[in-house]
Amino acid sequence: MESKLKKYGLDKIILIVLAGILLLLLALPQNQASNNQETVQEEGREERLIRILEKKYGEGNIDVLITESGNHVTYFGEEDSGAVTGVLVLVRTERLEAVSYDIVEIITALYDVPAHKVVVTNMK
Numbered sequence: 001m002e003s004k005l006k007k008y009g010l011d012k013i014i015l016i017v018l019a020g021i022l023l024l025l026l027a028l029p030q031n032q033a034s035n036n037q038e039t040v041q042e043e044g045r046e047e048r049l050i051r052i053l054e055k056k057y058g059e060g061n062i063d064v065l066i067t068e069s070g071n072h073v074t075y076f077g078e079e080d081s082g083a084v085t086g087v088l089v090l091v092r093t094e095r096l097e098a099v100s101y102d103i104v105e106i107i108t109a110l111y112d113v114p115a116h117k118v119v120v121t122n123m124k
Contacts, residue, residue, distance in 0.1 A: 053103065059089040063123065084111040090123040
């Protein structure tokens with residue numbers, strides 16, 4: 001051990017160790033912040049969609065789950081917040097077929113998601 005200390009010098013070894021710790025500290029918070037931001041954004045989209053649908057189908061009769069892909073860069077080089085990859089809507093209604101058609105139309109128009117990735121089902 002002493003030969004390595006003499007060869008490289010104690011100050012260089014300490015500098016390398018500190019640089020490694022600094023790199024680890026810089027990498028960890030970014031991932032956590034990004035995940036938190038994506039979760040907040042998903043919840044924001046869900047809440048807005050619930051508010052919109054409740055205006056048509058009544059308060060407390062709708063629940064929504066939206067899944068998104070991770071952030072990606074658009075054609076124009078801008079960072080996009082993640083595309084919607086699927087939507088689940090629970091609705092309390094007697095007319096599920098008609099309501100389902102309307103809700104799928106609304107969601108496909110708002111989020112540019114294919115109709116086969118939108119599921120509308122009855123809430124118990």
